[in-house]
Amino acid sequence: MLTKDLASATSGAAAATAILNARNVYNRLLESPENPQARLESRLFLQQQLAWTCQRPHDFPTEPTRLTHWMEQNTLKVGERYAGYLDRRGQGAPRQYFSTRSQALSFLQQVAPTKLVDGSWLYGSLQHWKDIRFSGLILTYLEELGEGDPSLNHVILYRRLLAKNGCDTLPEFSDEHYVRGAIQLALAYNADQFLPELVGYNLGYEQLPLHLLITAFELAELNIDPFYFTLHITVDNASTGHARKAVEAVQACMPIVDDKKNFWRRVSNGYRLNDLGLSADAIVQSFDLxxxxxxxxxxxxxxxxxxxxxxxxxxxxxxxxxxxxxxxxxxxxxxxxxxxxxxxxxxxxxxxxxxxxxxxxxxxxxxxxxxxxxxxxxxxxxxxxxxQAPPKRRNFRRYRKRSTTNYRVSSDRTDSSGDVNQEVRCVQRELLRLSHEQRMQRLIHYMSPSKHTSPAGLFATREFVCAFSGEV
Ligand SMILES: [Fe+2]
Ligand SMILES: [Fe+2]
Structure with missing residues (x-):
């Protein structure tokens, strides 16, 4: 069925270009995710991205048994390279990423199409809240959403970061800037057909990359709050965080009666989707003041x-x-x-x-x-x-403390009266009339990538967290 989709859509080159444009896929999945045409386009887009990525070299382990060792080795290598970076900086080397503050702000803008759908690839896992194999993926999604606390919702944090630095009016970007976000949204809405690719993608995305460490360090130096980035250094950790949960999710989803080799090949392809789109290094290198x-x-x-x-x-x-x-x-x-x-x-x-x-x-x-x-x-x-002055190593802690204090908002705020809370009251009334099963479906509806930052979405997330913690 999927191969047929791709064959018919790519039969006309012009039509294929129009259909598979990353920005179109991205915008349509945010604006009208229920639209069957948007869904079809997103499947085609994913298939095309997978077809490209299959041909690229990779470092993914050939055997599932080597996965944990592979993750630990990656973490060690990144740690060593970061230590080397800090040593060079300590000896007076210039910043590696952002020579000026404007370059850093430009970077924040250019990665925004991806960051504003942070966590979205896991959305489809919510439908499987009764299935224990999905609990790690669901817990990760709930943490991406700050469990309904706006001060910890990753997308809200990123929006605030942009606004705080006066760069929330985004310029027009190239299609390439939307590739990563489009892949994430396409996985969100096609989870059931692309489960191995989804767990593979999640595995790749949740590993600690060197660029995250350098970005956080240099933003702090430039007096730009790095909390969004430092948060990901901590919550994605390989010991107990999202990176570890990602490995466990792959293991939990591994079939016991089907073709394991095929499953593993597809996990590997999904992992390699992380290589597509604009990398942090490419964005940094393309900047010219x-x-x-x-x-x-x-x-x-x-x-x-x-x-x-x-x-x-x-x-x-x-x-x-x-x-x-x-x-x-x-x-x-x-x-x-x-x-x-x-x-x-x-x-x-x-x-x-x-x-x-x-x-x-x-x-x-x-x-x-x-x-x-x-x-x-x-x-x-x-x-x-x-x-520039040589860096100081204690920058992060100062920012983390301040950010948490500033951003924390009482989760009771949405319960007070007034028009601003009308939406939440509507959802509350709506939920009262529903059975448990229907209620969960309604909550999932409000937790979608385009809705979870709204008051209704945050409320639904908190309700889902309560219901889900009773299940696991
Ligand atoms: Fe995140
Ligand atoms: Fe994460």
Missing amino acids: EDELLRMLERKRIYGQNIHSDFCTIGGLTVNDWLSAPGRAQMFLKTLEEKRWIIRNEDPQKSRFWRLIDGPQAPMTGVFDGYEKQLLHDWISAQNVTR
Whole structure:
């Protein structure tokens, strides 16, 4: 059936391109996951990704019995490489990932399509809440959702991280940026047909990667709260955390009467899905401060081209003139520099242009968001990585404590009256009329990747946690 789906869909190249576009799959599964066409497209997309990934080299063990040893070896290797990184940094080496704060913020934005569906690949496991083989996967999903506590829900944490740094208005990304999120959502809604691939994917995603450690460390150095990343270092740990549960889930789902070899091959393919899409390293390497700045100015041009007053000219043109046609941003910046509106390699405060946009009393306050201002700031000051102070190792703890305190919200908040809680009261009333089985189905409905961060979704998650803890 699935092979037939793929064959018929790929018979026309144009149709296949349209159908298998990662961004389309991603958006449609978030907006209308019940739509049969969206479901079909997501299956085709998964099959295509699996077909690609099968041909790539991999380090996955050939025998299930070697799985635990393989995970422990991976953890050891990552630990050793991280120790090497810390040593180099301690001796004065520059940051490996983020030479500037704007690069770090750009990274946070570019991984957002994946992080905003964090945990979603496990959603389909909820349907099997009565089956003991799925309990590890379900517990992991519940933890991704913070068990209904918004201060621990991973997607909410990520949204807050973006908002706190003024980079929650995401620019348009390439299709490649959506590949990982689309794979995750496609697994969420096709769990029953892709169980071996799902447990394999989960196994790969929950292993501790080196880039997570480096990212958390360098964000802290740049005064950007790394809590979202440090949280994953702890909850995904290989001793008792999600990485260990992922190994146990593979073992629990291993068939005892069917073709074990085929199952294992499919687990391996699912594991390798983690290699697709943009890696952290690729995102880091693709960043160019001036290119990013020019792209940002080009985006803003559309909104600013007719609203500047014409009382002053820069290089013989009004600001509206400069913004009236695409492709002038570089020349505009150069002219601002020549006319001393911008003084590069100096504190941005010395630049008249910067004083126009920075601070609550600035004439253009609010025109640029946090990320956009950071790009301008870093470009003007021409921040150089080699000038950074050597890192301090105690950064994480400071942030973790503060974050937990700031983000914790009483889980009773949704029980108070008022319009803002209307949604939760509706769900509560709805649940009262249902049998236990129907009730669980309704809770699962509200715990989907696009709903679990809403008040109703958080409430449903808390209810599910209570019911599920009675089952396991
Ligand atoms: Fe997570
Ligand atoms: Fe996790």
